[in-house]
Amino acid sequence: GRRITVRDIAAAKERGEKWPMVTAYDAMTARVFDEAGIPVLLVGDSAAMVVYGYDSTLPVSVDDLMPLTAAVVRGSSRAMVVADLPFGSYQSSPQQALETAARFMKEAGAHAVKLEGGRRVLPQVEALVSAGIPVMAHLGLTPQSVNALGGYRVQGRGQAGDELMADAKDLEYAGAFSVVLECVPTELAERVTSSLSIPTIGIGAGPGTDAQVLVWQDLMGLTARPAKFVKKYFDLAQEMDRAVRAFADEVSTGAFPAAEHSYR
Numbered sequence: 001g002r003r004i005t006v007r008d009i010a011a012a013k014e015r016g017e018k019w020p021m022v023t024a025y026d027a028m029t030a031r032v033f034d035e036a037g038i039p040v041l042l043v044g045d046s047a048a049m050v051v052y053g054y055d056s057t058l059p060v061s062v063d064d065l066m067p068l069t070a071a072v073v074r075g076s077s078r079a080m081v082v083a084d085l086p087f088g089s090y091q092s093s094p095q096q097a098l099e100t101a102a103r104f105m106k107e108a109g110a111h112a113v114k115l116e117g118g119r120r121v122l123p124q125v126e127a128l129v130s131a132g133i134p135v136m137a138h139l140g141l142t143p144q145s146v147n148a149l150g151g152y153r154v155q156g157r158g159q160a161g162d163e164l165m166a167d168a169k170d171l172e173y174a175g176a177f178s179v180v181l182e183c184v185p186t187e188l189a190e191r192v193t194s195s196l197s198i199p200t201i202g203i204g205a206g207p208g209t210d211a212q213v214l215v216w217q218d219l220m221g222l223t224a225r226p227a228k229f230v231k232k233y234f235d236l237a238q239e240m241d242r243a244v245r246a247f248a249d250e251v252s253t254g255a256f257p258a259a260e261h262s263y264r
């Protein structure tokens, strides 16, 4: 078996096939998602919150994300692994973006990178694409800009929708192979999706995008207060609570370990 590539992703749009992306931050979950047939795994800078316990994505560094990315690559065999470039690791210049992306590709084995922003990061996108690095773009609610946006809120309403459309078209022209649309009105996401030949990947963008992405801890029910756009497919927090309490009880009563868990 070979890995999913940007050509497979492009072909899916031509065939009108919708596909799922989920985040992953370690080898064992990556393996579960890979074996379930998830074609693209994102090592999101959402690791800042769900792995490292920060309250935004801003504090996480390249050095924080590098070992997580390497683990996801090692844990998977078919999925394309996309590394999120963290805040401050690409905005300064195309050269900075290239140096950071090259580390994720060379040292961690990522197959593509993702960065946030539209026309303001076009020189970066062009430099990466010129170097042969597939780039996933990210528009709408771009969490690395939360302080400038004034909170986690819907983007692209009214006039801002035309700006987002212009950003999306320029990113496609610059060579991005896909674009995440986060927290934008359904109708705008539909318009962008039908105007672009590269796939759109929605999160809080309604049903009209080519793909959908969720943070795995959100879809599995591990997140305390998930956003409106999250659908909870499992109650992992409740199941883990039940299991660890059962373990604790059996330790206190002496029911665990039993003979079958012991060596004679």
Ligand code: KIV
Pocket (backbone or CB within 6 Å): 023, 042, 043, 044, 045, 046, 047, 084, 180, 203, 213, 214, 215
């Ligand atoms: O960091 C992340 O998990 C993301 C996805 C939500 C698109 O950027």
Ligand code: NA
Pocket (backbone or CB within 6 Å): 044, 045, 046, 057, 084
């Ligand atoms: Na991200």
